[in-house]
Amino acid sequence: MSTPLLEARSLVKHYGSVEALRGASFEVSAGEVVSLIGDNGAGKSTFIKCLSGAEQPDSGEILLEGKQIHLDSPTTARSLGIETVYQDLAVAPDLDPAANLYLGREIKRKGILGALGMLDKAEMRRRATEEFGRLGVTLQSVEVPIGALSGGQRQSVAVARSVVWASKVVFMDEPTAALGVVQRERVLDVIRKVRDAGIGVVLISHNMPEVLSVSDRVEVLRLGKRVARFKAGEASLEDLVGAMTGALVQEDVS
Amino acid sequence: MSTPLLEARSLVKHYGSVEALRGASFEVSAGEVVSLIGDNGAGKSTFIKCLSGAEQPDSGEILLEGKQIHLDSPTTARSLGIETVYQDLAVAPDLDPAANLYLGREIKRKGILGALGMLDKAEMRRRATEEFGRLGVTLQSVEVPIGALSGGQRQSVAVARSVVWASKVVFMDEPTAALGVVQRERVLDVIRKVRDAGIGVVLISHNMPEVLSVSDRVEVLRLGKRVARFKAGEASLEDLVGAMTGALVQEDVS
Amino acid sequence: GGQVGQSGGSSGSSNADNKNLVLIPGVSAEPFYISMQCGVEAEAKAKGYTVKTQAPQKFNPSDQTPIVTGILANKPAAVLIAPTDDKAMAGPMKQLKDAGIKVIEVDTSLQDTSIAESSISSNNEQGGKLAADTLAKLVGDKKGSVLVLNTVAGTSTTDAREKGFKEEIAKYPNITYIGQQYTDNDAAQSAQKVTATLSSNPDLIGIFATNLNTGEGAATGLRTAGKTGQVNLVGFDASPKEVSDLKDGSFQALIAQDPATIGKDGVDQAVAALTGGSVTRNIATDLVSITKDNMDQQSKYFYKSSC
Amino acid sequence: MTTVSESVAPLEKQSFGRRLAGANTLWIALVLLALVVVFGIIDPGGILNLTNLQYLLIETSVLLVLSVGMTFVIITSGIDLSVGSVLVFSGITSALAMNALSGGDSTDAGWGVIIVGGVVALVSGAAWGVLNGLLIARAKIPALIVTLGSFGAALGAGELLTGGSDVRTMPTALARSLGSGTLLGGIPTMVVFAAVVAAIGAWLLSTTRFGRYTYAIGSNEVAAQRTGIGVTRHLVLVYVLSGVLSGLAGFMSLAYFTTTTLTSHSTDNLNAIAGVVLGGTSLFGGVGSVIGTVIGVFIPAVLNKGFTIIGVNVFWQPIAVAIVLVAAVWFDQVRRRARNQR
C-alpha cells in the first residue's frame, strides 16, 4: 500500500472516567471502502468524531496524505474534503430537507442580492429533489421540517448531504441502519460510485452481509483499540464476529 | 385464527397535508411474533404510535381482545399491558440507564420513606444491571446520563425497558437497527422468549433475514395501507421486497 | 426564642473621634438625592466629617435593608437615611440605633419616632396640595379634567403627593379629577397613558406628574399629541432637565423641594447629636412652586446633577 | 432487487391558501385584528381613530426595534436581558458625544453632530453586543447570566458617565426630526425607522444565509457546528445585531424623550421577550419570525392603550392584559393544532 489517504495513530479519548479510545489506529486509502466494525460501545463513533473534527482526541496523531493535521473543528475537516454522516444525525430538525442538505453550503442568488447573502431557495429545492431522487428517498412533502420525517427519510437526507460534498474522504456512521431495503441498496450503490470517483469511504455498520458485500477492507475495533484487519474476500462472517467479540485477536493488544 | 389479541381497522392519520396512514389494518395474536415491514415513510412508525397511544388516529378503530378501546395516551396503553420501543428513542437523555429503565415504574423504598415517595436507587441499579446483562448490553459506567452512551447502548436500554414491563403486547420499532451482532442475537432471543410467555410481539425491521428468522407472520405496509400478509415459511425475500415496493399487490388497495 | 441582633449588641460606644457619616438615600441615580448628597458633603466637609454614600438600586425596603445592615459593620458615627418605607425600615434602622449609631431621617421618616434623633423633610402631601393649587391657578376658570401620573402603587412618597393633590383639587369646582394612572416609573408608559387619556378625555386641561420619570414621559406624550402648553403639566422636583423643560415650555410648573438644605440640616443635626449639642426633633424644609415667571427668583431650588 | 419509483408520492408544493392558513402568524394576527375591532366597537372614537393609531405606532417603535434584535437572539435559543440598559448606555454616550462636539451644549447642533451622535449610539450598542456575544459564544457562559450581568453593568456604566442624572441637553434638530417629525407625507419618523428595521430584519431572517444560520444554530447547535457553520462567529454577530439595534433604539429614545431616561428601561427586556414569544418564536430556538414579533409587540400595546382609553380601573388593567394575552396564545395554539390534525 502507498501512503494512505487518511491515517490515525494511537488515538486516545476519555470522557470523564470512561475510556472510549485506548490507542486506536486506522487508515483508509483513496478509492477504497473500509468498513469499521465493532461491538456496541467499542468506540467507533468516537473514533469517527475524532477523525472528522467533531471531537478532539486526548493524544495520538492524524495524517492526511502523509502530513500531520490538526482537526480542531468540523469546519477544518470539511475544508480538507472530509465529509461525515454522524450516527446521532447532525441535522437541524426545524429546517426542511433541502435546507439541511445545503446547510453550510448554501446556494446564493445571482448578482447583488446574492452578494447581500440572499439565498436561492428554489434552486436548492430543485437540486435537492434531484439528489433525493438519486438515493430513492421518498418524501410526501418537501416543506415539512426534517424533524417530522420518518427515521429513514431523515437518515437519507444525512447520507445525501455527505456524498454530495465529499472530495477526499466520507465517513458514514451506520448510514443504512434506518433505511428500507430499496434505499439501502441505493446507498450501497452510491458508496461504490463515490469510491470509484477516487474518494476514500469509511463505513460503520453492524450488518455483516452488507459489510462483506461493499468493503475492500475491514478493520475491527474492540474496547477502544484496533484488534484485527481483513482484506475483502479473505474474511468470513465468523472471523468478523470472532474479532469483534474478542474470540479472535490478530493485532497486539497490550 | 381466534379473536386476535390486538386489532386495528382502517386507521387514518394526517399530519397537515401529509397522509401518513390511509386506512391501515393490522392484527396480532397472543404468543405470536408479527413483523410489520414497509418502505421508508410507509407509515409504520405512525401506525405503532397510534396503537400505543402516542398519537391519536383521525379515524378507524382499535380492539383489544375483541373489545374496542380508546388509547388516549401512552399511559392508557401501558396500563392495558402494551409496551413500546419507539424508533425516535423515548428516553430521558439526562437520566442514567437504570433511571430510564424504571422511568414511570420506579421502585420505592420500603416503609415510611417509600410512602413519602423516596426511591430505592440501589435496588433499581442492581436490577437494571441484571437486565442489561441478560441482553448483553455492555456499559463502561452506569452513572453517565444515557445521552452520553453509544447509539447501540441507548437502544438496548429502550429494548430492555419494553420487555421488562410488557404483559400483553410489545411493539418494537426497529429495535435492532443500532445493535451489534451479539446484542442483536440476544434481542431476537428475548423476542422469542417473550412470545413463548404468551405475549404478542410486533416487530418493525428493515432487515429481511432477521424478519424471516423470527416472525410467525409478516404484514406489509405501503403508502399508509396494508398491501400484503404472509405466514412464516411461506414468504421468500423476493415476495417481501415485491410487496414493499408495490411490484406485488395482495390486498385490495382501492 | 430570642431576637435577632440581641447577642451582637456591640455596645453603644459612640466614640467622639469617630468622624464618619453615612448617607443612605432612597434610590441611586436621582437628581433629588444627588442634590441632597451635595448638601451633605459640603456641610460635612465644613464640619470636619467624612461622608460615604450607599444608595439602593430601587426605591424599596428590600433593596435598602441590606445596605443598612451592611453599614453596621463600618460603625459610622451617624447615618443619614431616607427610609423607603415608614414601617418596613424600622427593624433595620433600630439595629443602627442599638449599635450606638445616631440616626437622622432625611426626606422621609418612620412611623416609629423613637429611632431617629431628628427628621428633616418637606411634606410630600403638602407638595401634592401645592401642585393642585398651582395647576388650578394655571388653568384659571377653564373647565376640564386633570390626571395624576403616579409611579408604582405603594410608593410612599408619590402616593402622599397624589393624596394631597386629590384632596386639594376637590376644592376647585371647574376641575374634574379623573384619577391616577400608574406608570411603573417608566417614561414610555407615562407618555402612552397621556396620549390615551387625551383620547378618552379630550377636555384634559392639566396633568400632575408625581416624579421625574412620569414628568418626562408626560412631556413627551403631550409633544407627540401636539398639546404642549395647551394641557398644563405640573411636575415634581426640579432636576436640571425639568428646569430646562420648564424654560422651553414643556412644563408649566414644578413643585420643588430643597434637597440641599435637607442634607445640610441633616449633617448639622447629626453633629449636634454626636457632640451633645441641641437637637431639633422635626425640621420642615421649603416646598415651592416654580413657574416660568418666577424661575429666576427661585433658582436656588434647582437641583444639581453633580456637586 | 427491483427498483421502483413511479408510485412515489410527488414532492407537492402546498397551495397558497393552505400556506397562508398554515402560516404560524395568521391566527395571532387575527387576534390582534379582533382586539382592534373590539376596542373600536366599545369606543368608536377611541383606538380606531387615526391619530390614536399613529400615537400607538410611535409609542411602540422603540420597543419594536429592540424586539427585532431579540427575535434573532431567541431563535438561536439565546436570550438578551441587557437590551434596556444598552439602550440607556447608548443614549448617554451619544448625548455626551454630541455635547462634547458642540462645546458642552448641543441644543443648537447641526446635522453633522447629530450623525456622529447616531454613529456613537450604534457603536456603543455594538460594543456591548460584542462583549455579550464573546462571553456567550466563546466562553460558553449561559446567555441569561451574561446578559443579566450586562443589564446591570451597562446601566451602571451609563450612570458613572453622567453621575447618575440624565443628560439634559441634546440637539433640538434631532428632537424635531426623528423625535416628533414626520416623513413621506405624515408618517412619523420614529415609525419609519421602526418599519425599516422590521422590514430589513424580516428580510435578513427569512431569505438570507445569515437568517438560515440563525435558525440552524437554534434548531441544533451541534449539527450546525458539524456542518461547518462558524457557530461562535455567528452567535457573536447575532448579539452584535441585538446590541446595534439597542443602540439605535437608544438614539430614537433620546430623540423622542429629549433626554436619556436613565431609570425608565428596566422592564424593556421582558417586554421585548414577551412580544417575541407572543409572536410565535420559541424560547427553545429554531422557530420564529419577525412578522410574528411585530404582531406580538403590538398586542400588549393595543391592550394597554385600549384599556386606558375605555377607562378600565388601573388595578384591573394588568389583570385584563394577562387574560387577553393568555387567551390570545391559547386561541393561536388551538387553531394551529386543529390545522395540524387536518
Added chain:
Amino acid sequence: MTTVSESVAPLEKQSFGRRLAGANTLWIALVLLALVVVFGIIDPGGILNLTNLQYLLIETSVLLVLSVGMTFVIITSGIDLSVGSVLVFSGITSALAMNALSGGDSTDAGWGVIIVGGVVALVSGAAWGVLNGLLIARAKIPALIVTLGSFGAALGAGELLTGGSDVRTMPTALARSLGSGTLLGGIPTMVVFAAVVAAIGAWLLSTTRFGRYTYAIGSNEVAAQRTGIGVTRHLVLVYVLSGVLSGLAGFMSLAYFTTTTLTSHSTDNLNAIAGVVLGGTSLFGGVGSVIGTVIGVFIPAVLNKGFTIIGVNVFWQPIAVAIVLVAAVWFDQVRRRARNQR
C-alpha cells in the same frame, strides 16, 4: 455466533473523591468560599463578623425560598416569572385575613390568628400555582407568557384588594417570632424556615419519585409522556410547589418587613432565576440541584453585602457584580470541562 462477556468492562462505581470533584456544585461552591475569604481579607471585621453573616442569611432567606421552587420549575424546562407578585398577593391576603379575624387590626392577635394567616398565604400561593400550572401544562401556553401574565395579574389583584397601598397592620407576635426572632440558641427563625425549605426541596428533588419525574420531564417531555408519567399532573404540581413557596415567602416577608412591601418584588423573578442558573441548573431543563441553587443565591447576596461594607461606589457595584458573576460561571465551566477531558 459466540457469546462473550468476561472481558466486558465492569459497571464501576466512581470513587468518592471523583464523585466530589465531579459534583456540579463543587466549583461554584469554591467560588462562593473564595468571595467570602476575599471580603474577609479586605475588611476582616466586615463580612466574616457573625452579626453580618446573620443579617446576610436573614436577608437572603425569602429569595432562597422562592428559588427552591424556581429550581423545580426550571428543571422541567419551564419558568415562573410570577413569584414576586404571588409573594405580594399572598402577603396581602394573609394580612387582610388576620386583620379581618381580629376585627380590623391584628396588631395584638394571637397564635390562632397567625396560623390562619399562614395557611391563607400558602393557599393563595397555591391558587396562583394551580392557575399557572393548568394554563401551562393543560392548555400548553408557553410558561413565559402565562407567568408574565400572572406576574401582572397577581400584583394587580393584590392592589385591588388594598386599593393600591400596603397593608400595615399585622400581628406583633408574628414579627417578633418569625420576623426577627431566633430559635435553637440564636439562629434567626427566618433562616431556620429557609433552611428547612431548602433541605426538604433538596431531598424531594434528589431522592424521590417526584424529583425524578421533574428531571425526566425537563429532559425529554415526550419520552416522559410515553413512559406513562402523568406529565400534565406533574407539571401542575411543580407550579403549585412554586406557588406555595411563593406564598410562604410572602408570609415570611410580611413577618420580616411588618408590611406588605408592594413595590419591593418586581425583580424577585430575575433574581431567583439568576440564582438557579448560577447554581448550575440549565434553562433547557433536565439538570440542576437545590444545593446549587443555595450557592447560586448566595453569590450575588455576598457580593452586594461585601461591596456595601467595603464601600464600593454605587454605580460601580452592578458592574463589579456582573464581572464576578460572569467570572464565577466561567471558572466553573472551565473546571468542569477540564474534569470531563480527563
